[in-house]
Amino acid sequence: MPDVHTADDPIARRLRSELTRRLVETGAIASSEWARVFNSVPRHPFVPRVFKPSAANDGRYSPVDGTDPAQREGWLRHVYSDEICITQLDGDDRAWGTAVKEGTVQATAMTCTSSQPTLMAGMLEALDLQDGDRVLEIGTGTGYNAALLSERLGSRSVSSVDIDPTLTERAEAVLAGLGYTPVVAAEDGARGLPDNGPFTHLITTASFPSIPAAWLDQISEGGAILANLFRPLGGGVLVRLTVSGDRAIGHFSARTAGFMPTRSHTSPSALALYRRVGEEDEDAAEAETSRLDAAAILRAPETRFFLSLMSDFDEIRIRYPDHPEEQWLVTADGSWAFSVGADGGFTAKQGGPRRLWDEFEALYSRWRALGEPERHRFGLTVAGEEHRIWLDHPDQRVMGLL
Ligand SMILES: C[S@@+](CC[C@H](N)C(=O)[O-])C[C@H]1O[C@@H](n2cnc3c(N)ncnc32)[C@H](O)[C@@H]1O
Structure with a gap:
């Protein structure tokens, strides 16, 4: 018997189907298959309690607790809006206790979120998965994206890693409670998950400053890597690379994506x-x-x-x-x-x-x-450590190195 906060009751189902419809209307979901998946997988069990940023955007967050019957409907509305759901601050689970005790908590960084549904849907569509594909997700977080992938491909075709073992443990339990059993491992995503490869696709939901060589080794020929690259200025840099021999080549996406930087890379603010x-x-x-x-x-x-x-x-x-x-x-x-x-x-x-x-x-x-080119005209070739940026075609107009 699911507990009160994970129960898939009529309100949750209605809000979920409304969100799916909106994602279809805006074009974030483009296929009937992903519409079915978004409509089937509940988001709320993955985010039983969330932090809401203050309207002043001053680094303060207030707690919204889905396990509290008085807050349940407001929480569900937040969970099934097209918003990120923040579940961890500053990598420290004690932030929740402080927020509950004091009404708000001050934090410098969001360290786990369930990403904005529009972004998730757009990236899942961009992966262009076919039945039988095998996916590695970097950044398990709450586990919701792993659930969507499992619903689409079957749990046996999905692996997901997160650097934070408390998150993988929690995500694995929620996934299992809903009947999904992908491989979930506590690992630095920069290493991939060699024992489970090869994969046909790799998707990152954390931002890495470059494409680790280990990822190329674990993707089969013709497979794809969809990654948000960390740049100090941000810029929503999303690239889709196809693996060919010992390189990976592809264009930057017209879509923007911004995820939190990998915890294994720190740069001064x-x-x-x-x-x-x-x-x-x-x-x-x-x-x-x-x-x-x-x-x-x-x-x-x-x-x-x-x-x-x-x-x-x-x-x-x-x-x-x-x-x-x-x-x-x-x-x-x-x-x-x-x-x-x-x-x-x-x-x-x-x-x-x-x-x-x-x-x-x-x-x-x-x-x-250069004629003010748009972002999707640029591309990237990764060969070992080298990351070469080009315009229009890999063999022409090399812009420089990442
Ligand atoms: C935006 S959240 C992921 C959202 C997740 N896909 C979901 O559906 O909830 C980013 C996650 O990346 C994880 N992360 C950060 N650095 C990482 C690394 N080096 N390797 C693996 N995971 C990492 C964080 O712990 C965090 O859970």
Whole structure:
């Protein structure tokens, strides 16, 4: 007998079918097979309690407990909306107790979420699975995506790994409770799952800075890797690669995807890098004028994609009272640049070992000179450690290395 929070009652079923219908209407689900799967697999047992970010977006989260009868309907509505469901903060399960006791909890990072259904559906469609395929998922999280894959292909064709053993244990139990028995393992996804391969497809729901060689070894010839690449600027960089011999080649997706960075890779936050910039350095740096509106360029999805792919910049915006916003670029080696101004008149300063403002201007000019290509015209060839970025065709117009 399922307990109260996992019961698949008429309200849960109705909300689930409404969500599926919306995903079909928006085009996120394009096939009847995935519509059937989304309609069949309940999401709520995977997210019995969730953290909701505060409206002020100030790093505070409040708890929504599906096991509390008074909160059940609101919780179900949240779970069957097209929203991410946050289930872990700062990698620490004690955050829940604090949130319940104090009403909210302060956190710096979401470390487990069930991703936005639109994104999940789009990526599952993009995998282009056929009956008989064998999939490895990197980033089990709650287990909901593994359940969708298991419903589509059968549990025996699905393996899923997560670096956090508390999550794999929990996900495996919920999956089993619903009758799904994929292989779930606590592993660093960078290693794949060699004992279970080869796979025809690999999908990541955590973001890696590059494609580990181990993944290529575990995908059969002609198989596919669908991965969100971690870039400090984000940019929603999603790539679909086909394995051919000892390489993997493919275009970046027109769709954007952003997942949390792999826990096995840490990079300094933009805020920490910004705080390292000394006031004297800033005062001493020579000011130059520029017509480039860096903030607008970074806001535009296509230029942001290009800059994310082609640079290691991170960014931060600083707002002082009665002063125009400052757009900062920072890199891990301590280089920095900022610009401030409005309406075609900007002042820029830069300092540290590199000239980031000059690099930013050069990259933007390069994108313009290429004819302002959209993201899906770019592609990637992975051969061992080498990641070569190209435009339109793997043998033409090599842009550089990742
Ligand atoms: C967005 S969540 C995954 C959502 C999940 N697919 C679901 O359906 O709930 C990202 C997950 O990636 C996991 N993760 C982070 N780094 C990882 C790594 N190096 N290897 C495997 N999993 C990792 C996190 O622990 C987290 O659970």
